[in-house]
Amino acid sequence: MIKIYGIAGSRARRSLWAIEEVGVEYEHVQTSFMDDSKTAEYLSINPNGRVPALLDGDLALFESMAINLYLANKYGGDLYPRTKEDEARAIQWSFWGITELEPHLIQMVMHKMFLPEAERSPQAIEAAEQALERPLPVLDAALAEHPYLLGDSFTIADLNVAGVLSTALFAGYDYSKHANVQRWAEACLSREAFVRTGSL
Ligand SMILES: N[C@@H](CCC(=O)N[C@@H](CS)C(=O)NCC(=O)O)C(=O)O
Known part of the structure; x- marks a missing residue:
């Protein structure tokens, strides 16, 4: 299942918005922009240590705009x-x-x-x-x-x-x-x- 990392009180909100808009099932992994985003496990997904990030199968993506364009393109129908x-x-x-x-x-x-x-x-x-x-x-x-x-x-x-x-x-x-x-x-x-x- 697609995972979105971040908390709504951060730039992750815009990627949560994008995935809510496209309506696919996903897991929201609450990840703060402080300690949570600096663990070895998280850095293997986003080496910048920032949120948001997305995992979709083998694809790990950082940068909110890239995540959103990807979600809209792949799953968003007329949103793209x-x-x-x-x-x-x-x-x-x-x-x-x-x-x-x-x-x-x-x-x-x-x-x-x-x-x-x-x-x-x-x-x-x-x-x-x-x-x-x-x-x-x-x-x-x-x-x-x-x-x-x-x-x-x-x-x-x-x-x-x-x-x-x-x-x-x-x-x-x-x-x-x-x-x-x-x-x-x-x-x-x-x-x-x-x-x-x-x-x-
Ligand atoms: N250009 C990035 C910026 C991401 C970003 O800076 N996120 C902040 C939270 S709003 C963060 O994770 N800061 C933690 C840090 O810089 O260590 C994006 O749009 O995804």
């Missing part, structure tokens, strides 16, 4: 784009999510919640908020023409980018001035499969 062009767009948006959005959101979360009090910096939070003003208008414009990134229906492109953006909720960051982003994120993050991951 039907044309090569849309497949390329889904890969583009997935890379974009973790390169253009995620670093700023993580900076915000670190300085609001995780760093020791003495190391937290309001300037770093402000800098992250300012930096997000470059990618968020790009996302907003892409969502002006269609309800979802690739057109009229929800696909893995939406799941991957909304999964990254969901860190903003955790960080208490309000992106509602980007009206299309707000509307789209509400539609994505109210899906039953995502909501279920909140209690995994």
Whole structure:
């Protein structure tokens, strides 16, 4: 049976969302990003010592975006784009999510919640908020023409980018001035499969 390693309070949530969305049977191996992810057994699955990871038969995969694209492609039906062009767009948006959005959101979360009090910096939070003003208008414009990134229906492109953006909720960051982003994120993050991951 497929195994997903990680805890919902980590980047593993987006891979739990993907597997809940595709609806295949799986085992959720609760694996914290502290000690659990540094054992010899876990490092044989993900030598980076980070979560998430996936095991499917002989395949051990790390990187949340790769895991999600694999799950959608192999098991996801219409969640995976039907044309090569849309497949390329889904890969583009997935890379974009973790390169253009995620670093700023993580900076915000670190300085609001995780760093020791003495190391937290309001300037770093402000800098992250300012930096997000470059990618968020790009996302907003892409969502002006269609309800979802690739057109009229929800696909893995939406799941991957909304999964990254969901860190903003955790960080208490309000992106509602980007009206299309707000509307789209509400539609994505109210899906039953995502909501279920909140209690995994
Ligand atoms: N690019 C990786 C990042 C994974 C990652 O950094 N996960 C964090 C938890 S949110 C982790 O495992 N941190 C533990 C560590 O860095 O030792 C992915 O998207 O899967």
